[in-house]
Amino acid sequence: MLILGTLKVWGSGNYLAEIQLSGSTAAYLDSVPVARNIDSAEMTVGRQVIVAIPENNPSDAVVIAVFTV
Numbered sequence: 001m002l003i004l005g006t007l008k009v010w011g012s013g014n015y016l017a018e019i020q021l022s023g024s025t026a027a028y029l030d031s032v033p034v035a036r037n038i039d040s041a042e043m044t045v046g047r048q049v050i051v052a053i054p055e056n057n058p059s060d061a062v063v064i065a066v067f068t069v
Contacts, residue, residue: 001053001054001056002050002051002052002053002064003021003022003050003051004021004048004049004050004051005019005020005029005048005050005051006019006020006047006048006049007019007046007048007049008020010043012040012043015033015034015036015040016032017043017049017063018030018031019032019051019063033063034062035063038063038065038066042066043066047066047068048066048067049063049065049067050063050064050066051063
């Protein structure tokens with residue numbers, strides 16, 4: 001499953017992010033790994049991200065893209 005979200009917290013040292021899920025003010029994913037092919041400079045708080053969640057298991061989620069709307 002692919003979902004959209006907003007980057008709320010970025011950890012450049014460990015490449016982990018906190019993501020607020022689109023359409024929800026209360027749903028967050030914490031400590032989500034970010035694909036290493038995404039440049040750290042692109043991970044600006046407030047940007048939109050695409051998160052892949054294999055087999056609907058949030059513990060396996062990974063940020064696969066970042067973009068600006």
